[in-house]
Amino acid sequence: MEHKASSSRRRPFDRASIISWLWNTLSGWSLPKLWRFASLVGPLVYHFSKRERRVTELNLKAVYPEFDTHTRRAMAKQSLRHSTATMMELGFAWMAEPERIEASILEVHGREKLDSARAEGRGVIVLAPHFGNWEVLNFWLSSHFPFTAMYEPPKIAALEPVIRHGRERMGAKLVPTNSRGVAALLKALKRSEAIGILPDQEPDWGSGVFAPFYTRNAYTATLLPKLVARTQARVVTGVALRLPGRGFAIHFLDADERVYSEDEVASASGVNASVEASIALDPAQYQWEYKRYRKVVEEQQGHPKAKSFRLY
Structure with missing residues:
Protein backbone atom coordinates (compact mmCIF):
# COMPACT_ATOMS: atom_id res chain seq x y z
CA MET A 1 0.00 0.00 0.00
CA GLU A 2 1.48 3.35 -1.05
CA HIS A 3 1.83 6.17 1.42
CA LYS A 4 0.47 9.50 0.41
CA ALA A 5 3.07 11.90 -0.97
CA SER A 6 2.13 14.47 1.66
CA SER A 7 3.12 12.13 4.46
CA SER A 8 6.33 10.77 2.92
CA ARG A 9 7.62 13.90 1.21
CA ARG A 10 7.37 17.09 3.17
CA ARG A 11 7.79 20.39 1.46
CA PRO A 12 11.38 21.66 1.88
CA PHE A 13 12.06 24.72 4.01
CA ASP A 14 11.46 27.64 1.66
CA ARG A 15 14.14 30.08 2.75
CA ALA A 16 13.63 32.37 -0.25
CA SER A 17 9.96 32.97 0.53
CA ILE A 18 10.68 33.69 4.18
CA ILE A 19 13.55 36.08 3.39
CA SER A 20 11.49 37.84 0.73
CA TRP A 21 8.57 38.15 3.15
CA LEU A 22 10.89 39.57 5.81
CA TRP A 23 12.34 42.16 3.41
CA ASN A 24 8.85 43.17 2.32
CA THR A 25 7.71 43.52 5.94
CA LEU A 26 10.73 45.56 7.01
CA SER A 27 10.38 47.80 3.94
CA GLY A 28 7.37 49.39 5.64
CA TRP A 29 9.25 50.21 8.83
CA SER A 30 10.67 53.65 9.49
CA LEU A 31 14.44 54.11 9.67
CA PRO A 32 14.31 54.98 13.41
CA LYS A 33 12.43 51.73 14.07
CA LEU A 34 14.88 49.72 11.94
CA TRP A 35 17.84 51.22 13.82
CA ARG A 36 16.26 50.46 17.21
CA PHE A 37 15.65 46.88 16.10
CA ALA A 38 19.24 46.58 14.84
CA SER A 39 20.39 47.89 18.21
CA LEU A 40 18.58 44.98 19.86
CA VAL A 41 19.71 42.31 17.40
CA GLY A 42 23.30 43.51 16.90
CA PRO A 43 24.48 42.46 20.37
CA LEU A 44 22.95 39.01 19.79
CA VAL A 45 24.92 38.71 16.54
CA TYR A 46 28.09 39.64 18.42
CA HIS A 47 27.53 37.10 21.19
CA PHE A 48 26.13 34.16 19.22
CA SER A 49 27.65 34.47 15.73
CA LYS A 50 31.15 33.22 16.48
CA ARG A 51 32.45 33.51 12.91
CA GLU A 52 31.39 37.16 12.41
CA ARG A 53 32.69 38.19 15.83
CA ARG A 54 36.04 36.45 15.37
CA VAL A 55 36.74 37.78 11.85
CA THR A 56 35.65 41.30 12.80
CA GLU A 57 37.92 41.39 15.83
CA LEU A 58 40.87 39.89 13.94
CA ASN A 59 40.51 42.44 11.14
CA LEU A 60 40.30 45.31 13.60
CA LYS A 61 43.40 44.04 15.42
CA ALA A 62 45.26 43.87 12.09
CA VAL A 63 44.35 47.37 10.89
CA TYR A 64 44.29 49.19 14.25
CA PRO A 65 47.16 47.63 16.23
CA GLU A 66 47.47 50.84 18.26
CA PHE A 67 44.00 50.36 19.82
CA ASP A 68 43.68 48.44 23.08
CA THR A 69 41.50 45.34 23.38
CA HIS A 70 38.62 47.20 25.02
CA THR A 71 38.48 49.81 22.24
CA ARG A 72 38.57 47.20 19.48
CA ARG A 73 35.86 45.12 21.17
CA ALA A 74 33.60 48.16 21.44
CA MET A 75 34.23 48.94 17.76
CA ALA A 76 33.47 45.32 16.81
CA LYS A 77 30.13 45.48 18.61
CA GLN A 78 29.25 48.74 16.89
CA SER A 79 30.36 47.38 13.51
CA LEU A 80 28.12 44.32 13.81
CA ARG A 81 25.29 46.61 14.87
CA HIS A 82 25.73 48.57 11.63
CA SER A 83 26.01 45.37 9.56
CA THR A 84 22.77 44.15 11.13
CA ALA A 85 21.13 47.47 10.26
CA THR A 86 22.30 47.14 6.64
CA MET A 87 20.72 43.68 6.34
CA MET A 88 17.48 44.98 7.82
CA GLU A 89 17.48 47.98 5.47
CA LEU A 90 17.66 45.85 2.32
CA GLY A 91 13.89 45.71 2.07
CA PHE A 92 13.76 49.48 2.50
CA ALA A 93 16.34 50.04 -0.27
CA TRP A 94 14.80 47.53 -2.69
CA MET A 95 11.06 47.66 -2.00
CA ALA A 96 10.06 50.90 -0.26
CA GLU A 97 8.46 53.69 -2.27
CA PRO A 98 11.16 55.65 -4.14
CA GLU A 99 9.93 58.88 -2.56
CA ARG A 100 10.66 57.49 0.93
CA ILE A 101 14.19 56.45 0.00
CA GLU A 102 14.95 59.76 -1.71
CA ALA A 103 13.65 61.61 1.37
CA SER A 104 15.94 59.52 3.60
CA ILE A 105 19.04 60.84 1.77
CA LEU A 106 19.56 63.97 3.81
CA GLU A 107 22.92 65.09 2.41
CA VAL A 108 24.88 64.66 -0.81
CA HIS A 109 28.53 65.70 -0.81
CA GLY A 110 30.74 65.79 -3.89
CA ARG A 111 28.11 65.41 -6.62
CA GLU A 112 29.99 68.04 -8.64
CA LYS A 113 32.78 65.49 -9.19
CA LEU A 114 30.40 63.35 -11.26
CA ASP A 115 28.72 66.28 -13.00
CA SER A 116 31.99 67.90 -14.07
CA ALA A 117 33.42 64.64 -15.42
CA ARG A 118 30.35 64.03 -17.55
CA ALA A 119 30.38 67.65 -18.72
CA GLU A 120 33.92 67.01 -19.98
CA GLY A 121 32.71 63.94 -21.85
CA ARG A 122 34.32 61.52 -19.42
CA GLY A 123 32.77 58.54 -17.71
CA VAL A 124 32.90 58.08 -13.94
CA ILE A 125 34.01 54.95 -12.11
CA VAL A 126 32.50 54.84 -8.63
CA LEU A 127 34.41 52.68 -6.16
CA ALA A 128 31.68 51.52 -3.78
CA PRO A 129 33.11 49.67 -0.76
CA HIS A 130 31.04 47.69 1.73
CA PHE A 131 30.44 50.68 3.95
CA GLY A 132 27.24 52.12 5.38
CA ASN A 133 24.38 51.07 3.11
CA TRP A 134 25.73 50.52 -0.40
CA GLU A 135 22.24 49.63 -1.69
CA VAL A 136 21.08 53.17 -0.89
CA LEU A 137 24.10 54.44 -2.83
CA ASN A 138 23.02 52.28 -5.79
CA PHE A 139 19.50 53.73 -5.52
CA TRP A 140 20.79 57.32 -5.59
CA LEU A 141 23.24 56.75 -8.45
CA SER A 142 20.72 54.96 -10.65
CA SER A 143 18.12 57.65 -9.88
CA HIS A 144 20.36 60.51 -11.03
CA PHE A 145 22.73 59.10 -13.66
CA PRO A 146 22.84 56.41 -16.34
CA PHE A 147 24.45 53.72 -14.16
CA THR A 148 25.89 50.25 -14.85
CA ALA A 149 27.24 47.78 -12.30
CA MET A 150 28.42 44.19 -12.26
CA TYR A 151 26.10 41.66 -10.66
CA GLU A 152 26.62 38.14 -9.40
CA PRO A 153 23.45 36.10 -8.75
CA PRO A 154 22.80 35.16 -5.09
CA LYS A 155 23.46 31.68 -3.75
CA ILE A 156 19.72 31.27 -3.16
CA ALA A 157 18.62 31.35 -6.81
CA ALA A 158 14.97 32.02 -6.00
CA LEU A 159 15.92 35.41 -4.55
CA GLU A 160 17.45 36.66 -7.80
CA PRO A 161 14.26 38.22 -9.25
CA VAL A 162 13.67 40.12 -6.00
CA ILE A 163 17.24 41.43 -5.75
CA ARG A 164 17.56 42.21 -9.45
CA HIS A 165 14.27 44.13 -9.48
CA GLY A 166 15.29 46.07 -6.37
CA ARG A 167 18.60 47.13 -7.88
CA GLU A 168 17.31 47.86 -11.38
CA ARG A 169 14.01 49.56 -10.61
CA MET A 170 15.45 53.08 -10.79
CA GLY A 171 17.21 52.43 -14.10
CA ALA A 172 20.47 50.72 -13.15
CA LYS A 173 21.81 48.23 -15.67
CA LEU A 174 23.28 45.06 -14.16
CA VAL A 175 25.86 43.11 -16.15
CA PRO A 176 27.55 39.75 -15.45
CA THR A 177 30.95 39.40 -13.79
CA ASN A 178 32.70 38.14 -16.92
CA SER A 179 34.23 39.45 -20.13
CA ARG A 180 30.80 40.34 -21.48
CA GLY A 181 30.19 42.46 -18.37
CA VAL A 182 33.55 44.19 -18.71
CA ALA A 183 32.71 45.04 -22.33
CA ALA A 184 29.42 46.58 -21.13
CA LEU A 185 31.28 48.68 -18.55
CA LEU A 186 33.66 49.97 -21.21
CA LYS A 187 30.76 50.94 -23.49
CA ALA A 188 29.02 52.77 -20.63
CA LEU A 189 32.18 54.75 -19.80
CA LYS A 190 32.67 55.69 -23.45
CA ARG A 191 29.11 57.07 -23.37
CA SER A 192 30.22 59.30 -20.44
CA GLU A 193 28.06 57.35 -17.99
CA ALA A 194 28.74 56.14 -14.45
CA ILE A 195 29.65 52.60 -13.47
CA GLY A 196 30.08 50.96 -10.07
CA ILE A 197 32.88 48.66 -8.91
CA LEU A 198 33.24 46.81 -5.60
CA PRO A 199 36.85 47.66 -4.68
CA ASP A 200 37.11 45.52 -1.54
CA GLN A 201 35.87 42.15 -2.76
CA GLU A 202 38.58 39.54 -3.15
CA PRO A 203 38.88 38.51 -6.85
CA ASP A 204 39.62 35.07 -8.23
CA TRP A 205 43.24 34.04 -8.64
CA GLY A 206 44.70 35.61 -11.76
CA SER A 207 42.41 38.66 -11.60
CA GLY A 208 44.32 40.61 -8.98
CA VAL A 209 47.61 41.59 -7.36
CA PHE A 210 48.78 42.02 -3.79
CA ALA A 211 48.69 45.61 -2.55
CA PRO A 212 48.74 47.23 0.90
CA PHE A 213 45.43 47.58 2.72
CA TYR A 214 46.28 49.31 5.98
CA THR A 215 49.25 47.41 7.43
CA ARG A 216 49.06 44.18 5.38
CA ASN A 217 48.92 43.12 1.75
CA ALA A 218 45.49 42.13 0.43
CA TYR A 219 44.68 40.48 -2.89
CA THR A 220 43.06 43.28 -4.91
CA ALA A 221 41.32 43.29 -8.31
CA THR A 222 43.11 44.79 -11.33
CA LEU A 223 40.05 45.65 -13.41
CA LEU A 224 40.29 49.37 -12.64
CA PRO A 225 43.55 50.28 -14.46
CA LYS A 226 42.32 48.46 -17.55
CA LEU A 227 39.11 50.51 -17.58
CA VAL A 228 40.92 53.79 -16.93
CA ALA A 229 43.56 53.16 -19.61
CA ARG A 230 40.91 52.58 -22.28
CA THR A 231 38.45 55.33 -21.35
CA GLN A 232 40.26 58.11 -19.39
CA ALA A 233 37.41 57.93 -16.87
CA ARG A 234 37.45 59.83 -13.61
CA VAL A 235 37.54 57.70 -10.44
CA VAL A 236 35.72 58.58 -7.21
CA THR A 237 34.84 56.66 -4.06
CA GLY A 238 31.15 56.65 -3.18
CA VAL A 239 29.45 55.71 0.10
CA ALA A 240 26.09 56.11 1.80
CA LEU A 241 27.01 56.99 5.38
CA ARG A 242 24.31 55.99 7.85
CA LEU A 243 22.99 58.76 10.10
CA PRO A 244 21.57 56.38 12.73
CA GLY A 245 17.82 56.58 13.06
CA ARG A 246 17.58 59.54 10.67
CA GLY A 247 18.73 58.66 7.17
CA PHE A 248 21.87 58.73 5.02
CA ALA A 249 24.55 61.10 3.76
CA ILE A 250 26.00 60.35 0.32
CA HIS A 251 29.71 61.13 0.02
CA PHE A 252 31.79 61.17 -3.18
CA LEU A 253 35.51 61.43 -2.49
CA ASP A 254 38.37 61.93 -4.95
CA ALA A 255 40.20 58.65 -5.40
CA ASP A 256 43.88 58.33 -4.55
CA GLU A 257 45.88 59.53 -7.58
CA ARG A 258 47.63 56.17 -7.88
CA VAL A 259 44.44 54.63 -9.28
CA TYR A 260 45.33 56.27 -12.60
CA SER A 261 48.67 54.47 -12.82
CA GLU A 262 49.20 51.92 -15.58
CA ASP A 263 51.14 49.81 -13.09
CA GLU A 264 48.68 47.31 -11.62
CA VAL A 265 50.25 47.19 -8.15
CA ALA A 266 50.36 50.99 -7.91
CA SER A 267 46.75 51.24 -9.11
CA ALA A 268 45.59 48.57 -6.66
CA SER A 269 47.42 50.39 -3.87
CA GLY A 270 45.51 53.53 -4.82
CA VAL A 271 42.24 51.62 -4.75
CA ASN A 272 42.93 50.33 -1.23
CA ALA A 273 44.00 53.80 -0.06
CA SER A 274 40.72 55.17 -1.45
CA VAL A 275 38.76 52.57 0.52
CA GLU A 276 40.71 53.51 3.65
CA ALA A 277 39.80 57.17 3.15
CA SER A 278 36.09 56.32 3.00
CA ILE A 279 36.32 54.08 6.07
CA ALA A 280 37.81 57.03 7.97
CA LEU A 281 34.40 58.72 7.78
CA ASP A 282 33.21 56.22 10.42
CA PRO A 283 35.23 53.00 10.83
CA TYR A 293 43.22 39.03 4.15
CA ARG A 294 42.23 35.56 3.03
CA LYS A 295 45.06 35.20 0.50
CA VAL A 296 48.79 35.79 0.75
CA VAL A 297 51.60 35.07 -1.65
CA GLU A 298 54.72 33.06 -1.04
CA GLU A 299 57.63 33.23 -3.43
CA GLN A 300 58.81 29.79 -4.44
CA GLN A 301 61.34 29.37 -7.25
CA GLY A 302 60.36 32.76 -8.60
CA HIS A 303 56.64 31.92 -8.86
CA PRO A 304 53.84 32.99 -6.52
CA LYS A 305 52.17 30.23 -4.58
CA ALA A 306 48.88 30.75 -2.75
CA LYS A 307 48.26 29.59 0.77
CA SER A 308 45.83 30.41 3.57
CA PHE A 309 46.78 33.38 5.71
CA ARG A 310 47.18 32.50 9.38
CA LEU A 311 45.22 35.59 10.47
CA TYR A 312 42.05 33.54 10.00
Missing part, protein backbone atom coordinates in the same frame (compact mmCIF):
# COMPACT_ATOMS: atom_id res chain seq x y z
CA ALA A 284 32.37 51.21 12.60
CA GLN A 285 30.27 51.36 9.42
CA TYR A 286 32.67 49.20 7.41
CA GLN A 287 31.84 45.51 6.97
CA TRP A 288 34.80 44.15 8.93
CA GLU A 289 33.39 40.60 9.02
CA TYR A 290 34.59 40.05 5.45
CA LYS A 291 37.87 38.10 5.21
CA ARG A 292 39.89 40.73 3.37
Whole structure:
Protein backbone atom coordinates (compact mmCIF):
# COMPACT_ATOMS: atom_id res chain seq x y z
CA MET A 1 0.00 0.00 0.00
CA GLU A 2 1.48 3.35 -1.05
CA HIS A 3 1.83 6.17 1.42
CA LYS A 4 0.47 9.50 0.41
CA ALA A 5 3.07 11.90 -0.97
CA SER A 6 2.13 14.47 1.66
CA SER A 7 3.12 12.13 4.46
CA SER A 8 6.33 10.77 2.92
CA ARG A 9 7.62 13.90 1.21
CA ARG A 10 7.37 17.09 3.17
CA ARG A 11 7.79 20.39 1.46
CA PRO A 12 11.38 21.66 1.88
CA PHE A 13 12.06 24.72 4.01
CA ASP A 14 11.46 27.64 1.66
CA ARG A 15 14.14 30.08 2.75
CA ALA A 16 13.63 32.37 -0.25
CA SER A 17 9.96 32.97 0.53
CA ILE A 18 10.68 33.69 4.18
CA ILE A 19 13.55 36.08 3.39
CA SER A 20 11.49 37.84 0.73
CA TRP A 21 8.57 38.15 3.15
CA LEU A 22 10.89 39.57 5.81
CA TRP A 23 12.34 42.16 3.41
CA ASN A 24 8.85 43.17 2.32
CA THR A 25 7.71 43.52 5.94
CA LEU A 26 10.73 45.56 7.01
CA SER A 27 10.38 47.80 3.94
CA GLY A 28 7.37 49.39 5.64
CA TRP A 29 9.25 50.21 8.83
CA SER A 30 10.67 53.65 9.49
CA LEU A 31 14.44 54.11 9.67
CA PRO A 32 14.31 54.98 13.41
CA LYS A 33 12.43 51.73 14.07
CA LEU A 34 14.88 49.72 11.94
CA TRP A 35 17.84 51.22 13.82
CA ARG A 36 16.26 50.46 17.21
CA PHE A 37 15.65 46.88 16.10
CA ALA A 38 19.24 46.58 14.84
CA SER A 39 20.39 47.89 18.21
CA LEU A 40 18.58 44.98 19.86
CA VAL A 41 19.71 42.31 17.40
CA GLY A 42 23.30 43.51 16.90
CA PRO A 43 24.48 42.46 20.37
CA LEU A 44 22.95 39.01 19.79
CA VAL A 45 24.92 38.71 16.54
CA TYR A 46 28.09 39.64 18.42
CA HIS A 47 27.53 37.10 21.19
CA PHE A 48 26.13 34.16 19.22
CA SER A 49 27.65 34.47 15.73
CA LYS A 50 31.15 33.22 16.48
CA ARG A 51 32.45 33.51 12.91
CA GLU A 52 31.39 37.16 12.41
CA ARG A 53 32.69 38.19 15.83
CA ARG A 54 36.04 36.45 15.37
CA VAL A 55 36.74 37.78 11.85
CA THR A 56 35.65 41.30 12.80
CA GLU A 57 37.92 41.39 15.83
CA LEU A 58 40.87 39.89 13.94
CA ASN A 59 40.51 42.44 11.14
CA LEU A 60 40.30 45.31 13.60
CA LYS A 61 43.40 44.04 15.42
CA ALA A 62 45.26 43.87 12.09
CA VAL A 63 44.35 47.37 10.89
CA TYR A 64 44.29 49.19 14.25
CA PRO A 65 47.16 47.63 16.23
CA GLU A 66 47.47 50.84 18.26
CA PHE A 67 44.00 50.36 19.82
CA ASP A 68 43.68 48.44 23.08
CA THR A 69 41.50 45.34 23.38
CA HIS A 70 38.62 47.20 25.02
CA THR A 71 38.48 49.81 22.24
CA ARG A 72 38.57 47.20 19.48
CA ARG A 73 35.86 45.12 21.17
CA ALA A 74 33.60 48.16 21.44
CA MET A 75 34.23 48.94 17.76
CA ALA A 76 33.47 45.32 16.81
CA LYS A 77 30.13 45.48 18.61
CA GLN A 78 29.25 48.74 16.89
CA SER A 79 30.36 47.38 13.51
CA LEU A 80 28.12 44.32 13.81
CA ARG A 81 25.29 46.61 14.87
CA HIS A 82 25.73 48.57 11.63
CA SER A 83 26.01 45.37 9.56
CA THR A 84 22.77 44.15 11.13
CA ALA A 85 21.13 47.47 10.26
CA THR A 86 22.30 47.14 6.64
CA MET A 87 20.72 43.68 6.34
CA MET A 88 17.48 44.98 7.82
CA GLU A 89 17.48 47.98 5.47
CA LEU A 90 17.66 45.85 2.32
CA GLY A 91 13.89 45.71 2.07
CA PHE A 92 13.76 49.48 2.50
CA ALA A 93 16.34 50.04 -0.27
CA TRP A 94 14.80 47.53 -2.69
CA MET A 95 11.06 47.66 -2.00
CA ALA A 96 10.06 50.90 -0.26
CA GLU A 97 8.46 53.69 -2.27
CA PRO A 98 11.16 55.65 -4.14
CA GLU A 99 9.93 58.88 -2.56
CA ARG A 100 10.66 57.49 0.93
CA ILE A 101 14.19 56.45 0.00
CA GLU A 102 14.95 59.76 -1.71
CA ALA A 103 13.65 61.61 1.37
CA SER A 104 15.94 59.52 3.60
CA ILE A 105 19.04 60.84 1.77
CA LEU A 106 19.56 63.97 3.81
CA GLU A 107 22.92 65.09 2.41
CA VAL A 108 24.88 64.66 -0.81
CA HIS A 109 28.53 65.70 -0.81
CA GLY A 110 30.74 65.79 -3.89
CA ARG A 111 28.11 65.41 -6.62
CA GLU A 112 29.99 68.04 -8.64
CA LYS A 113 32.78 65.49 -9.19
CA LEU A 114 30.40 63.35 -11.26
CA ASP A 115 28.72 66.28 -13.00
CA SER A 116 31.99 67.90 -14.07
CA ALA A 117 33.42 64.64 -15.42
CA ARG A 118 30.35 64.03 -17.55
CA ALA A 119 30.38 67.65 -18.72
CA GLU A 120 33.92 67.01 -19.98
CA GLY A 121 32.71 63.94 -21.85
CA ARG A 122 34.32 61.52 -19.42
CA GLY A 123 32.77 58.54 -17.71
CA VAL A 124 32.90 58.08 -13.94
CA ILE A 125 34.01 54.95 -12.11
CA VAL A 126 32.50 54.84 -8.63
CA LEU A 127 34.41 52.68 -6.16
CA ALA A 128 31.68 51.52 -3.78
CA PRO A 129 33.11 49.67 -0.76
CA HIS A 130 31.04 47.69 1.73
CA PHE A 131 30.44 50.68 3.95
CA GLY A 132 27.24 52.12 5.38
CA ASN A 133 24.38 51.07 3.11
CA TRP A 134 25.73 50.52 -0.40
CA GLU A 135 22.24 49.63 -1.69
CA VAL A 136 21.08 53.17 -0.89
CA LEU A 137 24.10 54.44 -2.83
CA ASN A 138 23.02 52.28 -5.79
CA PHE A 139 19.50 53.73 -5.52
CA TRP A 140 20.79 57.32 -5.59
CA LEU A 141 23.24 56.75 -8.45
CA SER A 142 20.72 54.96 -10.65
CA SER A 143 18.12 57.65 -9.88
CA HIS A 144 20.36 60.51 -11.03
CA PHE A 145 22.73 59.10 -13.66
CA PRO A 146 22.84 56.41 -16.34
CA PHE A 147 24.45 53.72 -14.16
CA THR A 148 25.89 50.25 -14.85
CA ALA A 149 27.24 47.78 -12.30
CA MET A 150 28.42 44.19 -12.26
CA TYR A 151 26.10 41.66 -10.66
CA GLU A 152 26.62 38.14 -9.40
CA PRO A 153 23.45 36.10 -8.75
CA PRO A 154 22.80 35.16 -5.09
CA LYS A 155 23.46 31.68 -3.75
CA ILE A 156 19.72 31.27 -3.16
CA ALA A 157 18.62 31.35 -6.81
CA ALA A 158 14.97 32.02 -6.00
CA LEU A 159 15.92 35.41 -4.55
CA GLU A 160 17.45 36.66 -7.80
CA PRO A 161 14.26 38.22 -9.25
CA VAL A 162 13.67 40.12 -6.00
CA ILE A 163 17.24 41.43 -5.75
CA ARG A 164 17.56 42.21 -9.45
CA HIS A 165 14.27 44.13 -9.48
CA GLY A 166 15.29 46.07 -6.37
CA ARG A 167 18.60 47.13 -7.88
CA GLU A 168 17.31 47.86 -11.38
CA ARG A 169 14.01 49.56 -10.61
CA MET A 170 15.45 53.08 -10.79
CA GLY A 171 17.21 52.43 -14.10
CA ALA A 172 20.47 50.72 -13.15
CA LYS A 173 21.81 48.23 -15.67
CA LEU A 174 23.28 45.06 -14.16
CA VAL A 175 25.86 43.11 -16.15
CA PRO A 176 27.55 39.75 -15.45
CA THR A 177 30.95 39.40 -13.79
CA ASN A 178 32.70 38.14 -16.92
CA SER A 179 34.23 39.45 -20.13
CA ARG A 180 30.80 40.34 -21.48
CA GLY A 181 30.19 42.46 -18.37
CA VAL A 182 33.55 44.19 -18.71
CA ALA A 183 32.71 45.04 -22.33
CA ALA A 184 29.42 46.58 -21.13
CA LEU A 185 31.28 48.68 -18.55
CA LEU A 186 33.66 49.97 -21.21
CA LYS A 187 30.76 50.94 -23.49
CA ALA A 188 29.02 52.77 -20.63
CA LEU A 189 32.18 54.75 -19.80
CA LYS A 190 32.67 55.69 -23.45
CA ARG A 191 29.11 57.07 -23.37
CA SER A 192 30.22 59.30 -20.44
CA GLU A 193 28.06 57.35 -17.99
CA ALA A 194 28.74 56.14 -14.45
CA ILE A 195 29.65 52.60 -13.47
CA GLY A 196 30.08 50.96 -10.07
CA ILE A 197 32.88 48.66 -8.91
CA LEU A 198 33.24 46.81 -5.60
CA PRO A 199 36.85 47.66 -4.68
CA ASP A 200 37.11 45.52 -1.54
CA GLN A 201 35.87 42.15 -2.76
CA GLU A 202 38.58 39.54 -3.15
CA PRO A 203 38.88 38.51 -6.85
CA ASP A 204 39.62 35.07 -8.23
CA TRP A 205 43.24 34.04 -8.64
CA GLY A 206 44.70 35.61 -11.76
CA SER A 207 42.41 38.66 -11.60
CA GLY A 208 44.32 40.61 -8.98
CA VAL A 209 47.61 41.59 -7.36
CA PHE A 210 48.78 42.02 -3.79
CA ALA A 211 48.69 45.61 -2.55
CA PRO A 212 48.74 47.23 0.90
CA PHE A 213 45.43 47.58 2.72
CA TYR A 214 46.28 49.31 5.98
CA THR A 215 49.25 47.41 7.43
CA ARG A 216 49.06 44.18 5.38
CA ASN A 217 48.92 43.12 1.75
CA ALA A 218 45.49 42.13 0.43
CA TYR A 219 44.68 40.48 -2.89
CA THR A 220 43.06 43.28 -4.91
CA ALA A 221 41.32 43.29 -8.31
CA THR A 222 43.11 44.79 -11.33
CA LEU A 223 40.05 45.65 -13.41
CA LEU A 224 40.29 49.37 -12.64
CA PRO A 225 43.55 50.28 -14.46
CA LYS A 226 42.32 48.46 -17.55
CA LEU A 227 39.11 50.51 -17.58
CA VAL A 228 40.92 53.79 -16.93
CA ALA A 229 43.56 53.16 -19.61
CA ARG A 230 40.91 52.58 -22.28
CA THR A 231 38.45 55.33 -21.35
CA GLN A 232 40.26 58.11 -19.39
CA ALA A 233 37.41 57.93 -16.87
CA ARG A 234 37.45 59.83 -13.61
CA VAL A 235 37.54 57.70 -10.44
CA VAL A 236 35.72 58.58 -7.21
CA THR A 237 34.84 56.66 -4.06
CA GLY A 238 31.15 56.65 -3.18
CA VAL A 239 29.45 55.71 0.10
CA ALA A 240 26.09 56.11 1.80
CA LEU A 241 27.01 56.99 5.38
CA ARG A 242 24.31 55.99 7.85
CA LEU A 243 22.99 58.76 10.10
CA PRO A 244 21.57 56.38 12.73
CA GLY A 245 17.82 56.58 13.06
CA ARG A 246 17.58 59.54 10.67
CA GLY A 247 18.73 58.66 7.17
CA PHE A 248 21.87 58.73 5.02
CA ALA A 249 24.55 61.10 3.76
CA ILE A 250 26.00 60.35 0.32
CA HIS A 251 29.71 61.13 0.02
CA PHE A 252 31.79 61.17 -3.18
CA LEU A 253 35.51 61.43 -2.49
CA ASP A 254 38.37 61.93 -4.95
CA ALA A 255 40.20 58.65 -5.40
CA ASP A 256 43.88 58.33 -4.55
CA GLU A 257 45.88 59.53 -7.58
CA ARG A 258 47.63 56.17 -7.88
CA VAL A 259 44.44 54.63 -9.28
CA TYR A 260 45.33 56.27 -12.60
CA SER A 261 48.67 54.47 -12.82
CA GLU A 262 49.20 51.92 -15.58
CA ASP A 263 51.14 49.81 -13.09
CA GLU A 264 48.68 47.31 -11.62
CA VAL A 265 50.25 47.19 -8.15
CA ALA A 266 50.36 50.99 -7.91
CA SER A 267 46.75 51.24 -9.11
CA ALA A 268 45.59 48.57 -6.66
CA SER A 269 47.42 50.39 -3.87
CA GLY A 270 45.51 53.53 -4.82
CA VAL A 271 42.24 51.62 -4.75
CA ASN A 272 42.93 50.33 -1.23
CA ALA A 273 44.00 53.80 -0.06
CA SER A 274 40.72 55.17 -1.45
CA VAL A 275 38.76 52.57 0.52
CA GLU A 276 40.71 53.51 3.65
CA ALA A 277 39.80 57.17 3.15
CA SER A 278 36.09 56.32 3.00
CA ILE A 279 36.32 54.08 6.07
CA ALA A 280 37.81 57.03 7.97
CA LEU A 281 34.40 58.72 7.78
CA ASP A 282 33.21 56.22 10.42
CA PRO A 283 35.23 53.00 10.83
CA ALA A 284 32.37 51.21 12.60
CA GLN A 285 30.27 51.36 9.42
CA TYR A 286 32.67 49.20 7.41
CA GLN A 287 31.84 45.51 6.97
CA TRP A 288 34.80 44.15 8.93
CA GLU A 289 33.39 40.60 9.02
CA TYR A 290 34.59 40.05 5.45
CA LYS A 291 37.87 38.10 5.21
CA ARG A 292 39.89 40.73 3.37
CA TYR A 293 43.22 39.03 4.15
CA ARG A 294 42.23 35.56 3.03
CA LYS A 295 45.06 35.20 0.50
CA VAL A 296 48.79 35.79 0.75
CA VAL A 297 51.60 35.07 -1.65
CA GLU A 298 54.72 33.06 -1.04
CA GLU A 299 57.63 33.23 -3.43
CA GLN A 300 58.81 29.79 -4.44
CA GLN A 301 61.34 29.37 -7.25
CA GLY A 302 60.36 32.76 -8.60
CA HIS A 303 56.64 31.92 -8.86
CA PRO A 304 53.84 32.99 -6.52
CA LYS A 305 52.17 30.23 -4.58
CA ALA A 306 48.88 30.75 -2.75
CA LYS A 307 48.26 29.59 0.77
CA SER A 308 45.83 30.41 3.57
CA PHE A 309 46.78 33.38 5.71
CA ARG A 310 47.18 32.50 9.38
CA LEU A 311 45.22 35.59 10.47
CA TYR A 312 42.05 33.54 10.00
